[in-house]
Amino acid sequence: MFHDRFVSNYRLRRPKGSSRGRLASPVGMDMDLRNKGVITLHPVAPDGGQIRSPKTLVLTGVARSGTSMVARVLHGAGVYLGENLDHVVFEDNEFSALFDETDLDLERYRTLLRQRDDRFPIWGFKRPHLHVHGPSTVRHCRNPFVVLTVRDAVAIAERNAISEHRDPFESLTLASFDLQKMLEFSKALDCPVMLVSYEKAVSQPDCFVDRLLEFCGLHLDPADVAPLVALVEPDRPAYIESARRIFDGFIDGIRDQRLFGWAWQRGQTLPVTLTLYRDAKAVRHFVADRLRQDLASSGYGDGLHGFSVDLAGLGFTANSRLSVGIQGRSFLLVNSGATMSELWIGDDGATAEPIHPLIGRLFGAS
Numbered sequence: 001m002f003h004d005r006f007v008s009n010y011r012l013r014r015p016k017g018s019s020r021g022r023l024a025s026p027v028g029m030d031m032d033l034r035n036k037g038v039i040t041l042h043p044v045a046p047d048g049g050q051i052r053s054p055k056t057l058v059l060t061g062v063a064r065s066g067t068s069m070v071a072r073v074l075h076g077a078g079v080y081l082g083e084n085l086d087h088v089v090f091e092d093n094e095f096s097a098l099f100d101e102t103d104l105d106l107e108r109y110r111t112l113l114r115q116r117d118d119r120f121p122i123w124g125f126k127r128p129h130l131h132v133h134g135p136s137t138v139r140h141c142r143n144p145f146v147v148l149t150v151r152d153a154v155a156i157a158e159r160n161a162i163s164e165h166r167d168p169f170e171s172l173t174l175a176s177f178d179l180q181k182m183l184e185f186s187k188a189l190d191c192p193v194m195l196v197s198y199e200k201a202v203s204q205p206d207c208f209v210d211r212l213l214e215f216c217g218l219h220l221d222p223a224d225v226a227p228l229v230a231l232v233e234p235d236r237p238a239y240i241e242s243a244r245r246i247f248d249g250f251i252d253g254i255r256d257q258r259l260f261g262w263a264w265q266r267g268q269t270l271p272v273t274l275t276l277y278r279d280a281k282a283v284r285h286f287v288a289d290r291l292r293q294d295l296a297s298s299g300y301g302d303g304l305h306g307f308s309v310d311l312a313g314l315g316f317t318a319n320s321r322l323s324v325g326i327q328g329r330s331f332l333l334v335n336s337g338a339t340m341s342e343l344w345i346g347d348d349g350a351t352a353e354p355i356h357p358l359i360g361r362l363f364g365a366s
Contacts, residue, residue, distance in 0.1 A: 037200020038211050041186060041193040050192075051217040054117070056141040057124030060131070061149035062178045063158045066198035070147050071126040071233050073209060077218055080116070080123040095125050104133050110140055114333055117142050122218070129178065131185035144191045145216060151198035153179055165247065165329035173289060204234035231303035247272070247326055248300070249288075253345040257312050261287045262295055262325065263333055264305035276314075277323040277336075283314050316340050 044050045057079060061067045070089035075081050098109055116123050130137055134282045138144050155170035182261025186193050194215045201208035214218060220228075249263030249272075263272050271289035275282050288307040296303025316322065322343060323336035335343065 035200065036204065036207050036211060037197030038208075038247060039195040040215065041189070041195070042191060044192050047213065053143050054121040055145050055217070056113070056117070057122070058130070058138055058144050058146045059126040059149075060146065060182075061128060062151070062156060062175060062182055063128040064156050065128070065151035066149040066201065067126055067128050068214065069198070069201065069232060069234075070149055070196070071124075073212060074124060074216070074218075076231050077213065077220060079216075079218070080120045081125060087128075089110065089291060091126050095127060099127055099130075099133065104137070104242065106140075109137070113141055120187050122216075131178075131182045135185060135188045138189055144189075144357075146186070146189060146191060146193040147212065147215070148182065148186050148193060148195050149198055149201075150179070150182075150195055155198075161330075165326060165331040167330060183224055183230040202232055202234045205229045208232060233255075247329075247331045249324070249326075249331075251322070251324055251333050251335035251338070251343060254311065254340060254343045255345040256279055257310065258299075258341075259290075259309040259311055259322070259324075260307070261305045261333060261335075262300070263324070263326065264295075264301055269301050269304070273327040274307065274333075275325050275327045276309060277325065278314060278316055278320050280321070280323070284309070293339075312339050 021259065033176055057074060059074070060069050068089045071081060075085075075090055081090055082095065084093040085091070086093060086096075094112065098105060098112070101354060153175040156175040157168050160166050160171040160175070161168040183337060186195065193213070194212070196208065197210070206229050209225060209232065213225070213228075222301050232274055246266040247263065248260065248266065251261040253260060253336065259276070263274055265272055271287050276284040276286065286307060286309055288305050290304070290306035290308060292300075292303050292306035294303075295301070295305055318339065318341045320340050321337055322340060323332055325332045
């Protein structure tokens with residue numbers, strides 16, 4: 001039975017005499033009754049050979065569930081998490097590039113694991129949504145210990161709505177689905193797994209840090225633990241800013257039954273996919289990948305972010321309201337919601353792409 005495979009947090013007790021990072025209990029409260037927000041699958045003896053042996057710490061969870069918080073604490077504790085580390089989200093860029101590929105290069109992945117094993121007795125990596133690659137990604141690791149962060153699905157959905165420009169309810173549905181898949185992933189593993197509540201971690205940071213260090217087999221002096229507790233910081237400004245996708249885009253106008261404009265994601269060169277709406281109804285998807293020299297000259301990536309869309313046969317009339325948005329997101333380009341007649345530039349047969357008067361002023365065009 002699944003329930004036979006885990007031990008709840010109230011059964012994992014610290015050896016007598018240890019006080020590292022322990023919270024003072026309210027008067028009269030039995031600490032065994034306190035909800036610490038931790039469930040451990042396949043626990044190991046605190047003084048056994050497995051926890052003392054060289055190991056790989058695998059940090060995962062649903063995206064935006066608090067995995068960066070866990071990684072930040074372990075990094076502060078001296079755990080090596082990568083050579084080219086992003087110090088906002090604490091992901092190793094080399095591992096991220098591997099996992100971002102459509103098909104994981106297992107040979108390269110195993111090579112990276114062995115290289116790190118040769119250098120560090122204890123090291124780790126962070127990768128949200130690791131479940132999409134299957135349990136084998138963990139089984140390839142040397143003596144893996146998995147820390148899986150679990151967060152309120154509504155909070156994840158709201159963060160995605162804010163940072164990713166997604167519909168909140170749709171994000172909630174996806175977050176709930178991903179959480180279920182992540183739990184199935186953890187159930188399929190046969191190594192120690194610590195499931196930690198993000199909400200409990202931020203409300204009881206001393207207890208969280210204490211349990212995390214214990215699970216990972218990291219023994220620090222009490223004086224070194226307090227700074228780690230301070231790293232448990234909800235809504236960290238640097239994280240919020242870096243985790244936010246920022247889009248820009250403009251509908252220039254319509255000429256010769258073609259819609260012109262541009263859109264891009266700041267800091268990215270890959271083109272974005274857009275959705276064309278007629279009176280709030282999606283009628284077409286297209287990619288903004290045409291070269292616009294005015295964009296390139298003004299620092300909008302490489303300038304390959306323009307679009308020219310044929311509107312013939314899509315049912316538009318002079319009074320139809322036209323909008324363009326980033327596909328799958330709530331972000332709409334400037335001038336969305338205007339009628340066809342309001343966006344009309346003319347049918348003069350010119351071949352040059354139009355520059356809307358406002359965009360012309362922005363780019364200094366005459």
